[in-house]
Amino acid sequence: MLLDAQWIKQTALALGFDACGLAEAAPIPRSQWDLQEWLAEGRHADMHYMEEHVAKRYDPTLLVPGAKTVISVLLGYRPSALMEGAVKIAQYAYGEDYHERLKGLLYRLLSALGDRYPELQGRPFVDTAPISDKYWAVRAGLGWRGRNTLLVNPTLGSYCFIGELVVTLAADAYDTPLPDGCGTCERCLKACPNHAIVPSPLPAVGTQVDARRCASYHTIENRAEALPPEVKLSGYAFGCDCCQLVCPYNLQAEIRYHLTPERQEQLQNLQDADEKTFKHATKHSPLNRIKYPQWLRNLGR
Numbered sequence: 001m002l003l004d005a006q007w008i009k010q011t012a013l014a015l016g017f018d019a020c021g022l023a024e025a026a027p028i029p030r031s032q033w034d035l036q037e038w039l040a041e042g043r044h045a046d047m048h049y050m051e052e053h054v055a056k057r058y059d060p061t062l063l064v065p066g067a068k069t070v071i072s073v074l075l076g077y078r079p080s081a082l083m084e085g086a087v088k089i090a091q092y093a094y095g096e097d098y099h100e101r102l103k104g105l106l107y108r109l110l111s112a113l114g115d116r117y118p119e120l121q122g123r124p125f126v127d128t129a130p131i132s133d134k135y136w137a138v139r140a141g142l143g144w145r146g147r148n149t150l151l152v153n154p155t156l157g158s159y160c161f162i163g164e165l166v167v168t169l170a171a172d173a174y175d176t177p178l179p180d181g182c183g184t185c186e187r188c189l190k191a192c193p194n195h196a197i198v199p200s201p202l203p204a205v206g207t208q209v210d211a212r213r214c215a216s217y218h219t220i221e222n223r224a225e226a227l228p229p230e231v232k233l234s235g236y237a238f239g240c241d242c243c244q245l246v247c248p249y250n251l252q253a254e255i256r257y258h259l260t261p262e263r264q265e266q267l268q269n270l271q272d273a274d275e276k277t278f279k280h281a282t283k284h285s286p287l288n289r290i291k292y293p294q295w296l297r298n299l300g301r
């Protein structure tokens with residue numbers, strides 16, 4: 001039995017996803033993804049977990065035996081306003097932890113698929129397993145890999161979370177990748193204060209981010225007591241949106257998160273928060289990824 005691609009997309013949208021597409025599960029051609037080159041150049045900094053499970057990262061059939069289809073989904077997160085105040089936080093972290101919402105919706109989609117196709121096996125993925133979200137979203141026709149190295153969707157811009165269901169049935173139709181929409185634009189390259197977006201060794205891929213220079217990496221992933229003084233944070237204490245704020249697709253992206261005055265105030269007050277207040281305000285948020293000493297370090301204290 002083949003999966004009804006149209007029914008899956010309609011079901012996904014009805015559940016609350018902003019976009020859904022399907023791709024045939026198969027190993028990623030080496031020329032299409034530059035993970036190994038990125039690792040070889042040391043551009044993953046000390047994210048050594050990226051060196052693990054490389055074969056699985058290139059092949060979803062090693063993650064889900066018998067995998068035939070990757071169902072890729074997006075949730076937009078562009079907020080209704082930018083946070084005001086001296087300290088900046090990446091927009092994706094304004095709201096609740098997206099892992100929980102995305103995973104919950106993916107399980108509901110998997111359950112709906114299971115009801116219709118009892119023989120189907122599948123597994124949801126949200127940022128926590130070795131799978132290339134961006135590659136599969138591109139293959140599923142949900143956007144293209146922008147020069148900022150993020151997925152760019154025509155209506156959500158790069159302000160979107162990505163998840164997948166890898167399932168064991170083939171579909172009656174697969175999507176085709178969209179044409180590259182960056183054209184001659186280089187706004188993101190020019191906006192990066194650290195020149196962290198660099199050419200990829202693989203011409204078909206375009207660009208890579210060198211995490212060793214990236215403020216987003218340093219404010220979130222770097223656990224060292226002090227940050228390299230040459231890395232410019234541009235006022236960010238968590239993440240960095242400099243290469244996203246300038247993207248023309250993001251300037252016209254759909255608003256998908258309402259930043260309430262209460263949440264705005266809570267975020268602004270974080271710059272003077274003690275440890276207890278920080279923990280309380282960040283409990284169910286992506287900000288929870290860093291500890292209070294990292295927060296103080298990022299604030300320059």
Ligand code: SF4
Nearest residue numbers: 192214215240242243
């Ligand atoms: S997140 Fe910031 S530092 Fe990193 S590549 Fe984008 S603009 Fe550059």
Ligand code: SF4
Nearest residue numbers: 146147182185188247
């Ligand atoms: S800023 Fe321009 S080059 Fe960069 S991702 Fe957006 S459209 Fe592409």
